[in-house]
Amino acid sequence: MIATGGAADGAADGAADEHAGGTAGGDDRGASLRGPVAGTALLFAANGAIFGAIVPRLPDLKDALELGPAVFGLAMACYPAGALVGGLFAPALLRRRSDGAVAVATMVLASLVAALIGLSPVVGVFAGLLLLFGLCDALTDVAMNAHGIRVQLRHGRSLINRFHAVWSLGAVLGAAGGSVAAGAGAPVVGQMSAAGVVCALAVLAAYPLRLGPGAAEDRSGRDLDRDPGPAATAVPPAAAPHRRIPGGGMLLLLVAFGLLASCAAIVEDFAQTWSALYLREVAVAGAGLAGLGFIAVQGAQLVGRITGDRLVDGFGAAHVGRMGGGCVVMGAGAALIASFALDGPALLAVLLAGFALAGWGIATVIPGAMVGADSVPGLTPGTGLAVLNWVMRLGFLASPPLVGLIAEHAGMRWTVIPMLAGGVLITMLAGPLLGRSGQGRTDQTHTGQAHTDQGPSDHRQELRA
Secondary structure (H helix, E strand, C coil): CCCHHHHHHHHHHHHHHHHHHHHHHHHHHHHHHHHHHHHHHHHHHCCCCCHHHHHHHHHHHHHHHHHHHHHHHHHHCCCHHHHHHHHHHHHHHHHHHHHHHHHHHHHHHHHHHHHHHHCCHHHHHHHHHHHHHHHHHHHHHHHHHHHHHHHHHHCCCCCCHHHHHHHHHHHHHHHHHHHHHHHHHCCHHHHHHHHHHHHHHHHHHHHHHCCCCCCCCCCCCCCCCCCCCCHHHHCCCHHHCCEECCCCCCHHHHHHHHHHHHHHHHHHHHHHHHHHHHHHHCCCCCCCCCCCHHHHHHHHHHHHHHHHHEEEEEEEEHHHHHHHHHHHHHHHHHHHHHHHHCCCHHHHHHHHHHHHHHHHHHHHHHHHHHHHHHCCCECCHHHHHHHHHHHHHHHHHHHHHHHHHHHHCCCHHHHHHHHHHHHHHHHHHHHHHEEEEEEEEHHHHHCCCCCCCCHHHHHHHHHHH
16 A cells, blocks of 8 residues: 555655655645646546445336346446456556546546436346446546556655545445435436536546646647656666566466455445345335445545555554454444344444444555555556456456345345455455555665656555655
8 A cells, every 4th residue: 555664654755855856846746736636536536426326226226127136236247247348458548548538538438328327228228338337437447546646656645545535425425416316206317317417527627637748648648658757767778667468476466466455345346236225125224215325335435545544654554454354344244243133223323334334444455455556566557457457346246146146045134244254355465465565665665766757557666645
């Protein structure tokens, strides 16, 4: 996630100040990046909002299409299936167009596709739209995170958890709007059309704010951010990353980061796909309350991501990751036990508290895994993130059918079991992976490999907040 330790942080801050030309240069750099920071935040907020908008309406779509839990789970799996395909094309697309241009274009497409989901007349159309939505979202995900990391590296302070906090804020606002619409009996198509238009307009507003011409891309969106700056001249040409396909231990490391992110994604998928159904069927919550499960997870993630950088600075990435995995286990376990022991408002309150605890637990796991994958040396821009994204989408692909089968054969209350297993794996993997990621950036601080004028995957250091 982010570098920890006083000596490493001091060296990192010194390298940042030296490269920026002193504290005055650092202040000028931060001021010059206000637009890109705001544009990146708009991208993350819009991406979260379009997800949040549809979550409270999934039970309505399931009922309208007359789907059982297992079939509904298979249909929902088309979203990660499309994302897997999109992830394969992300590195090639980012080699031809800059991350800012790709993120804006694909997010506009994703917003328009999401607006059409409410029009699905049969399950085949519903599944097809989810497939296309997943493809666009995977490209958006890789591109906007690459852009966010590049903005962070130019800024000289940790921003990635805050960008993901903005994603959670957008998701909470989108889900709140969807819940209000569901409680008022508004048609799904009208609500999703409005959400799609709003998100598309927000993303278009971010386009002129991205890292702009002369720094990142020309007017056609071609990346110009490959010309090494003064700091890059000290690096031997042989050290420049050039591999497009990771191999051997590098690939295994990226897969491990992807597995860590997938464990956190199980919690996100439950919140997005199943939490509304869980509250309706287990807690017998009304349509207007069913979206509270997603809001609880994303609201807790928002808090966790806002405070995440300071926690990691204070306690270390590995410790925070293990603590987060424990919170996932406790939250999911509390929900399972409460589903047998309680009912009525008490059950609803414990379920929401358990979901919130699990959401807080994964708050920094996915951002940390993304920074770790992007920090693997020897890869072309976007490759590490694309591999992690692809592995994470495999988890998204497996989760909905698995949870659907559990709901079909064991009952909805048992669908939190995959979250329990994911929490255990996070606890086991966070130490060696997030600890290794932080150590790698510390080592690079001492070797002077902090370059703030190259592409997102050409950088191998993240400075402390």
